[in-house]
Amino acid sequence: MLTPASVLQEMPRPTAPAAEMVLTVDNVSKSFGDNHVLRGFSLVLHRGENVVVLGKSGSGKSVLIKCIIGLLPADAGRIAVLGQDVAALDHDALDRLRAKVGFLFQSNALYDSMTVRENLLFPLRRHWLAHGPAEEDALVRQALDDVDLGHTAEMLPAELSGGMRKRIALARTLILRPDIILYDEPTTGLDPVTAREISHLIRDVQQKYHTSALIISHDMNCVRLVADRVVLLVDGRCYAEGTYKELARNSDPKVHEFFA
Numbered sequence: 001m002l003t004p005a006s007v008l009q010e011m012p013r014p015t016a017p018a019a020e021m022v023l024t025v026d027n028v029s030k031s032f033g034d035n036h037v038l039r040g041f042s043l044v045l046h047r048g049e050n051v052v053v054l055g056k057s058g059s060g061k062s063v064l065i066k067c068i069i070g071l072l073p074a075d076a077g078r079i080a081v082l083g084q085d086v087a088a089l090d091h092d093a094l095d096r097l098r099a100k101v102g103f104l105f106q107s108n109a110l111y112d113s114m115t116v117r118e119n120l121l122f123p124l125r126r127h128w129l130a131h132g133p134a135e136e137d138a139l140v141r142q143a144l145d146d147v148d149l150g151h152t153a154e155m156l157p158a159e160l161s162g163g164m165r166k167r168i169a170l171a172r173t174l175i176l177r178p179d180i181i182l183y184d185e186p187t188t189g190l191d192p193v194t195a196r197e198i199s200h201l202i203r204d205v206q207q208k209y210h211t212s213a214l215i216i217s218h219d220m221n222c223v224r225l226v227a228d229r230v231v232l233l234v235d236g237r238c239y240a241e242g243t244y245k246e247l248a249r250n251s252d253p254k255v256h257e258f259f260a
């Protein structure tokens with residue numbers, strides 16, 4: 001029997017399930033002597049979401065990322081990655097967690113003496129994630145196809161352009177099928193056209209693999225293209241957050257100066 005429309009209107013509507021939180025930074029502080037870099041900073045990243053952390057040079061963005069991946073201990077507060085409290089993990093547990101968190105370094109951190117293929121095999125073998133040469137081949141091929149560089153497997157990093165090296169570094173991150181990718185200034189040093197291509201690639205990866213990403217960037221074009229949400233790090237705290245459009249309309253001088 002059909003439910004009358006008048007009854008339907010009175011029934012509570014099912015609410016959309018809240019997206020899973022894959023990263024929470026809760027009230028984190030970090031100082032170096034008298035230099036109080038993070039002062040109760042908080043942030044949440046949901047599954048499938050791209051969040052950009054925007055902050056001036058020296059505001060603590062890299063320190064934040066290092067605290068997230070356990071390279072630096074936070075002085076106070078709590079960081080949970082994929083439900084695990086980073087401060088409570090021993091070396092092995094932290095290593096296993098890092099296999100699920102891809103990190104794209106500003107420098108790309110490729111091994112110059114290794115071919116592209118060897119660079120991609122390195123994290124696979126380190127984390128014992130491939131079983132035999134056939135599976136390794138398939139994973140390398142897929143990762144290179146994901147970044148449109150299928151023909152570069154036997155080349156050396158020095159033979160590639162800056163944009164291609166960035167793509168290979170991303171392929172090396174993707175090969176581990178991370179749940180979260182941390183991007184450190186992904187477009188720095190690239191020309192505007194290549195920078196835009198990398199920004200689109202970050203979006204493509206998000207859509208294809210439903211990965212979550214925390215992205216540090218000064219490049220406002222990149223921020224506009226990749227961010228579902230932007231978090232502004234000022235004076236060690238989350239000063240403002242919202243979509244790019246929301247923040248771009250914000251007249252607060254400390255927000256506005258990023259968009260001027």
Ligand SMILES: Nc1ncnc2c1ncn2[C@@H]1O[C@H](COP(=O)(O)OP(=O)(O)OP(=O)(O)O)[C@@H](O)[C@H]1O
Pocket residue numbers: 032035037055056057058059060061062063064
């Ligand atoms: N290991 C460390 N020991 C002492 N001070 C540090 C250390 N790492 C970072 N700092 C200090 O923390 C502050 C924030 O540095 P951080 O590298 O996080 O800035 P940033 O926002 O990433 O800057 P940029 O955009 O220029 O890369 C700086 O004053 C820096 O000198």
